[in-house]
Each structure stands twice: as structure tokens, then as C-alpha cells.
Amino acid sequence: MTRTLPSPVAAGPDERFGPRLWGLLLVLAGNMLIDALEVSVAVVALPAIGTDLGVAPTVTQWAMTGFAAGFGGLLLFGARVVSLLGRRPVYLAALLAFAAASVLSALAQDPWLLLTTRLIKGFCAALTAPTGLAIITGTFPEGRPRSRAVSVYTLFGAGGFTAGLVLSGWLTEASWRWAFAFPAPVVLVLLGFGLSLIPREAPGAPKGDGQSLPRGGAESAPGGRGELRDQPPRRRTRTTVQRYDIPGALTLLGALLALVQGITQLPGHGWSDPRAVGPLCGAVVLLVVFCWIERRSAEPLLKVGPSLRSNPALLRSAAGAACLNGSYLGLLFVLTYQTQTLAAWSPLHAALALVPAAAPPALTALASGRLVTRFGAPRLIVAGAACAFAGCLLQLRPDPWPLDYPGGILPTLLLVGAGFVLSFAALNMQAMSRLAPADRLTGSGLYQTAVQLAAVITVALVAALLAAQAPAPGAGPAAAAAACRPALTLVAVLGFLGLLVGLTGLIRTPPSSLHDGE
Numbered sequence: 001m002t003r004t005l006p007s008p009v010a011a012g013p014d015e016r017f018g019p020r021l022w023g024l025l026l027v028l029a030g031n032m033l034i035d036a037l038e039v040s041v042a043v044v045a046l047p048a049i050g051t052d053l054g055v056a057p058t059v060t061q062w063a064m065t066g067f068a069a070g071f072g073g074l075l076l077f078g079a080r081v082v083s084l085l086g087r088r089p090v091y092l093a094a095l096l097a098f099a100a101a102s103v104l105s106a107l108a109q110d111p112w113l114l115l116t117t118r119l120i121k122g123f124c125a126a127l128t129a130p131t132g133l134a135i136i137t138g139t140f141p142e143g144r145p146r147s148r149a150v151s152v153y154t155l156f157g158a159g160g161f162t163a164g165l166v167l168s169g170w171l172t173e174a175s176w177r178w179a180f181a182f183p184a185p186v187v188l189v190l191l192g193f194g195l196s197l198i199p200r201e202a203p204g205a206p207k208g209d210g211q212s213l214p215r216g217g218a219e220s221a222p223g224g225r226g227e228l229r230d231q232p233p234r235r236r237t238r239t240t241v242q243r244y245d246i247p248g249a250l251t252l253l254g255a256l257l258a259l260v261q262g263i264t265q266l267p268g269h270g271w272s273d274p275r276a277v278g279p280l281c282g283a284v285v286l287l288v289v290f291c292w293i294e295r296r297s298a299e300p301l302l303k304v305g306p307s308l309r310s311n312p313a314l315l316r317s318a319a320g321a322a323c324l325n326g327s328y329l330g331l332l333f334v335l336t337y338q339t340q341t342l343a344a345w346s347p348l349h350a351a352l353a354l355v356p357a358a359a360p361p362a363l364t365a366l367a368s369g370r371l372v373t374r375f376g377a378p379r380l381i382v383a384g385a386a387c388a389f390a391g392c393l394l395q396l397r398p399d400p401w402p403l404d405y406p407g408g409i410l411p412t413l414l415l416v417g418a419g420f421v422l423s424f425a426a427l428n429m430q431a432m433s434r435l436a437p438a439d440r441l442t443g444s445g446l447y448q449t450a451v452q453l454a455a456v457i458t459v460a461l462v463a464a465l466l467a468a469q470a471p472a473p474g475a476g477p478a479a480a481a482a483a484c485r486p487a488l489t490l491v492a493v494l495g496f497l498g499l500l501v502g503l504t505g506l507i508r509t510p511p512s513s514l515h516d517g518e
Contacts, residue, residue, distance in 0.1 A: 024139065024197040025149050027190050028132040029156035031095065034183050034190075035125040036160020037167065038067050039455075040358065042118075043332050044168040044351045045176040047340040052176065055111050057337065058264040061463040062115040064329070065260055065456045070122020071129075072452025073256045076301040076445045077249035078126035084244065087131050087138075088198050095191040098124040099184040106181035129157075130444075139199055151366055159362040162355060169351025243299045248290055252301075255286035256453065260460040267468035303442045311443070316505045317431035318447045320381055322454030323498030324388055324423060328416055330458040330491040331392060332357070334484055335409065337466060342477040343403050353405060357413035361420040368425030377426035377433075382502040384423025389495035391415030395488045401478040423502070430505070458494060462487045 042063040050060040082090045098121055105117035136153055140146040171178040262279035269276045294300040332354060339350040371380060391412040403409065428447070435443040469483040 020197060021140065021149075023193060024199075025136070025152055027194045027197055028135060029153045030190050031128055031187065032132055032153055033156040033160045033163065034098075034187060035129050036157045037164025038121060038125065038183070039064060039329070040161045040164030041168040041179050042067065043329075043336055043354070044165060044347050045172045045179050046333070046336055048172050048176040048347060049114070053109070053111055053114075056467060057463045058267065058467045059111050061264065061333070061459050062111065062260075063118055064333070065459050066115045066118030067122040067125070068452045068455045068459075069253065069256050069260070070119040070124075071126045072122075072449045072456065073253040074123045074249060075126045075130075075449050075452070076442075077245065077252075078123065079130065079445055080244055080249075080299075080301060082127065082131050082134075086201055087135055088200055090127055091131050091135070091198060092191060092194055094124040094127040095187050095194060098128075099187040099191070102181055102184040102187070106177040106184075130448075135198065138201075155362075155366060162358040162362050165351045165354055165358055169346075169348035172347035172351075243297070245293070245297055245299060245301050248293045248297060248301050251286045251290040251293060255283045255290060256456060258283035258286060260456060263457070263460045263464050264467075267464050302446070311434055312508070313434050313505070314431050314443055314447065316501055317381075317427045318450040320385065320498050320501045320505075321424065321427040321431075321447065322450045323494050323501065324385065324419060324427070325451045326454035326458035327388060327392060327491045327494040327498065328357070328420070329455045330462040330487070330494065331395070331412070331416065333459050333462050334395075334466070334487050334491070338400075338403060338481060338484060339409075342401075342480050353409065354413065356410060357417040357420075360414075360417035361424065364421045368421070369429075371422070372426050372429050377430040378502070378506040380426040381423045381430065382499070382506050384419040384421070384426070385495070385499040385502040386419075387415045387422065388419030389492065389499045391419065392488070392492040392495040396485065396492060400484065401481040403481070458491075461490055465490060 046057070046060045046063060049055075049063055050057060053060075101117040101120040101124070105114055105121070108114040108117065133150070133153060136149045137146065140149045167182065168179040171182060258279040262276055262283060265273070265276035265279065271277060294302050335354065336350060339345040339353060340347065345353070391414070394408060394412045394415070397408060431447045432444065465487040466484065469486050471479040471483050
């Protein structure tokens, strides 16, 4: 049995990290890297999964949307679990479950087992990604040490998508199963170190805001040392409400999964078939039940405070980020189909071709805050949305075949990457700018949920359009490339909506507030 050592002792604000603090940071940042690369790992492997399991893109899309659904659909529930059980036990259990799900997904012979494991991994990421940030803010002292730790954590997260593309391309050359299995041993190593390095806390003690932006001193221990000391459990009383709201979580997730299933069944069965209409109606019913549960619950997952009820900045930011992320992943889905399925590029070739869209956000992650300070969030949001929309428009050129990487795909990827560089951090900062401290947890959860759910729905719609417009058997790649136009049009429309949302915010923001992150 592994013994838990004392919590890492944080140095003073002007001192360097000790070995144990560096070890803790590397465990948290390493897992953030794994969480971030999970979506991009699936992007490159989709064609190989379809070939191996003998399923269409409307089924293989679950490898992408399953993870995003588990993350976005259960993010608010994950925050509740952490608040009731504590950061350390939840974080460590999520690491173990993530490793087990990675192994099972690599062994899956059935697409529905693959979907189940992807859902589990998404939920594990919903538990660990925000909790890792909360552990940092509660362990590292306020000032330069905490800022440095958050920067490392952010950099690992930003680089995860790029790393996932390259690793998946390389491993899928052998088998897509290796691409899904390789996180397991890495996470087990992180779990081994985490057992000794992740600090304890009292299960009944107030938990930090694992989803909001870090605030100085919010979690510091007595004396300002930033430690999390072992404390005796608080005595439970009848006034201590510990409800998980499992019905609310299940109905929200069920509504999302039913919606995606209904969308992807439409091309093959049509609006008159219960196999398509049934899931869509079920999604509506489950969503209504979710709203009913939340309205009647004493401790709902959605705690709408005063600063959330009327917050146009949060709503615009969530809508803008949803459009940006949805159009981005929808575009990558189409480009992966074109490069691997139609043009017969190898997985590694296709992965390296997509890097220009993923690398710029990772390389500029640490400078994003300075960009917002200098130019203001509203201006950067509009500039980023305009770049992303322009990149999507380039894919609607009249002659899509043969694929023109230097003159067509590469400029699109560079523009979309520039869109993320300019606007993604600005959207996040604008979303949090007017939230009261009591509403930051829910506000941040709503924002991240919108980002993930947009990815789920957009990828499902893109897969459905590709299936609906597929040419007759025996048609050449030129006809198949031309059939991608409706899906690419959807992506471009989503990019335009993001630009429209950004312009609305810029027009409504007073000139004196353009540099305030609002």
C-alpha cells in the first residue's frame, strides 16, 4: 500500500520551486497534456477505425464526439463530484479510470464499446482538467510561483492538440489501436507519482473553484504559504447538502447522445423512420426533463446567480467560442476524410498536414494575455473570427479536386490557426469579466460546456452531410470531393455566425471598455 507523503511545502513568493513542487506540477501538467490530445488523436485515426471495424463516417464520428460529449455533457456534474468527494481522491480515481478506458478502447471490436470508453475518458477529463488547475491555485503561493505554474499548465494544455495529431499519425501507421492505447502507461506513471505528490484535503472542507480562472490567494493555507494541510473531517449535519444530482446529469448527457444519434441516422433512414425520428424526439423529451429536474432540485447543477441571469458578455463569449471550436473540428473532420479516404494520404502525412492549424495556438499560448491587454478582447474576437471565416471560405473553391495543399488547404489551416491565436483566450477572458465570485464556477462550466457541445453537434452534422451527399458507388474521388461542399458550407456558416457574434459585441462595447477584457 502506497503511503501518502506530506503535502508539498510551497516556497515563499520569491523562491524557486522545490523538487516536490516541480514533481506535482509535472504530474498535473502531464495529465493536462493527455486530456488535450485525446480529441486530435481521434481525428487522424477515424479513417483507419472505419476500415478496421467496417463502419461508415456517421459511426466513426463517435470516436470524436463521444469524448467531447463525456467532457462537455458531464462537466458540471464533475464539478459537483469534486466538491463533494474532494480533489485528491477524485483526481486519482479519474486517472485510473482513464487508463483502464484507454486499454479497453484499444481492444474494442465493436463501435459501441469504443463509444462507451470514449465517454468514460471524456468524463475523466472533465474531472481532472479543472481540478488540476484548482490544485495548482491551492498549493502554489500567490505571485510569481503561482503564475509560473499556471503558465506551465496552460502551455502543456495548448500543446496537447498538436502533440496528439503527430503521435496519432505516427502510431496509426501501425494501427489505430496503438494511438488509443498509448495514454494508458503514461497515465499510470502519473498516477504512481500522484499518489505521493497530490496533497490531501478534508473531504468536507470547502473546495476551490476548479473551473474559474485562478484568483490570487483564494486557496492559500494559513500564513500565506499556499499549502493544503490535512484537516479533520467536518462533522456532517442536516444542513450540509451533499447531492450529486445524478438524474440531472444523466438526462443532459442522454439528450445530447440521443440528438447525435438522431442526426447521424437521418441520411440512411430519413425523417419518416423511427430510427431517426425516435432519438430526436427522445432528445427533446430528455432536455425538457432535465430542465424540470433542475428547477425542482434544491442543489441544481446549474446555479444561476445574479451575475449570470443577465450577462451578455458571457452569452456572446460562449456563442463565439462554440462557433470557433465547432467550425474548427468540423473542418478537420472533412479534411481528414479528403486527405486519407479520397487522396490516400498516409495517417502521418495527413497529421503533419494539419499541424499548421494546431501549432500556432500552442506556440503563442503564453502571449495571449498580453495580446488581450494591448488590443482588448472585443477587437481580438472579431479579428480571430474573421480569419477563421476566411479560412473556411477558401475551402468552397469551385474545383476541389485534385487537392491543392499549398494553394488551398495550407492557407485555410493558417487562417484558422490565426483565428485561435487571436480570439480563443480573449473569448475566455471576456466570458469571466463580469461574473461575481460566487458565479464563476457555474459561469465557467457553462462556457466550457458550450464549447464542447458545439464540437459534438457540428461533427455529427458534418458526418451526416457527408453521408447524405455521398456519390453513387464507383464514382471517382472528384465526385466525392465535390460532395463535401454541403459539409464545408455548414462549417463556413458556423464561422460566419461566430464573426457576427463578435461584431455584435464590438458594436455594443463602449470605447472606454475595449481594453478591459469585456
